[in-house]
Amino acid sequence: MLNEKIEFESYMKDPESENPRILPKIFTGEYKTKNCELNGLEQILVSIARGYIFTYYTRDNITTDDGRHYKTEIIEETRIILQQWLGFEEVNVDSDNIKKWNDLYPAAKDGWLKKYWHYWYEKKRQKKKDLDLNTIWKNELVEKKGKNLQGYDYQENVSTLNAVIASAFRQGPLRERCLIFKKDTAKNTKEGFAYLYTVKEEAQKPSKPTEEKLLKNIAAYLILREYHPEGQKYCLLYRHRLLNWYGIDDSKNAQDTWYFKQCLWGDEKVPIMDAHSKDRGWNFIKFSINESFLEHFDFRIIDKSEIQQIDQEKYWILDDTGAGKDSFKILNNTPGKK
Incomplete structure (x- = not known):
C-alpha cells in the first residue's frame, strides 16, 4: 500500500x-x-x-x-x-x-x-x-x-x-505516500481516468472499480521497483498482497481479477501491463508496466510532505486511505489547464 x-x-x-x-x-x-x-x-x-x-x-x-x-x-x-x-x-x-x-x-x-x-x-x-x-x-x-x-x-x-x-x-520508517500523474485536458473530465487507456475492440470498458485496481497495480509496480536492481524490467509481485489492497478474497485464483490485459495504450495499442511468468499458480508473478506509458503520464510516488510542491492544475494526486474498494481519494478534484 x-x-x-x-x-x-x-x-x-x-x-x-x-x-x-x-x-x-x-x-x-x-x-x-x-x-x-x-x-x-x-x-x-x-x-x-x-x-x-x-x-x-x-x-x-x-x-x-x-x-x-x-x-x-x-x-x-x-x-x-x-x-x-x-x-x-x-x-x-x-x-x-x-x-x-x-x-x-x-x-x-x-x-x-x-x-x-x-x-x-x-x-x-x-x-x-x-x-x-x-x-x-x-x-x-x-x-x-x-x-x-x-x-x-x-x-x-x-x-x-x-x-x-x-x-x-x-x-526504514513507515511512509505515507500518494500517487501522482498528469491530467489530460483534451478529454472530458467526467470520464474520470479513462483517458489513460483504450481497450481491445472485443473487450468491455473497465468499470470504475477495475480502473482503481489498474491504478493500484501501477502504484504497486512503482513501489516494488524501489527494491529491485536498476535496469531490471520487471518486478516480482506477490499477488495476495495486491488483492489484500483490493479488499478481495480471491478463492478462484482468477487471472482476470488483477491482470487487465485488455487495457492498452498509445497509437500502437500496446498492453499497459505485462506478466512475464506464471510462477506458483499466479501467486508470484514477474510483471511490468509499460515504461513509455509511465513516462508519458509522469506517474510518480511522492511523500505527503511533497504535495505542496506539485502543480495541482497539471497533476492528479491520489491519496491511499486503506484496503478495499474506493480507497483511492482524489486530493485535488479540479479540472486541469492546457
Whole structure:
C-alpha cells in the first residue's frame, strides 16, 4: 500500500473485524499447504517491525558506535513484539519500550494473528463442531511455522525473524505516500481516468472499480521497483498482497481479477501491463508496466510532505486511505489547464 502507516495499523487493531487486511484463505486452507508456508506474512511482519523500531529509535541510533552492526537490544525487543503478535506463548517482556508498545497496541500483544486466524477459520468451518481450534493453531501453525521462523527447514520454506528485522532496518520508517500523474485536458473530465487507456475492440470498458485496481497495480509496480536492481524490467509481485489492497478474497485464483490485459495504450495499442511468468499458480508473478506509458503520464510516488510542491492544475494526486474498494481519494478534484 502507498500509506504504510494505515496498512500497519490494520495489522495491530481489531483482529475480529470484517475489514479486509490479510486474505482469509491464507488461514483457512492454502496457508497449510507447501506453497503457502509463510507467503504474505513476511512483509506483514516487516511492516510491524518497522512500526516498532522507528517509534522508539531513529536511523541515527540503531547501530553500534562503529556503525558496523545493528544494536542487539533493538533486535531482541523487535523479536519479542513479533513473537507476541504471532501468538507464541511464554514471551518474556522486561523492556520499558515493549511495555509502552503493549499499552499502545493491546490487541497485538496477545496474539493478534491467532485471534484473526480463529475468527476466519471458525467462519469457514462453523459447521464442523468437532474442531479444536487451539489444537490446530498449536500443531499446524505455531509449531510448524515457528520452526520455519527459526530457520529449521529447507531455505525456500524459511523466513527467519532475523531476515524480517534486517529488512525493517533497511526499509526504514513507515511512509505515507500518494500517487501522482498528469491530467489530460483534451478529454472530458467526467470520464474520470479513462483517458489513460483504450481497450481491445472485443473487450468491455473497465468499470470504475477495475480502473482503481489498474491504478493500484501501477502504484504497486512503482513501489516494488524501489527494491529491485536498476535496469531490471520487471518486478516480482506477490499477488495476495495486491488483492489484500483490493479488499478481495480471491478463492478462484482468477487471472482476470488483477491482470487487465485488455487495457492498452498509445497509437500502437500496446498492453499497459505485462506478466512475464506464471510462477506458483499466479501467486508470484514477474510483471511490468509499460515504461513509455509511465513516462508519458509522469506517474510518480511522492511523500505527503511533497504535495505542496506539485502543480495541482497539471497533476492528479491520489491519496491511499486503506484496503478495499474506493480507497483511492482524489486530493485535488479540479479540472486541469492546457
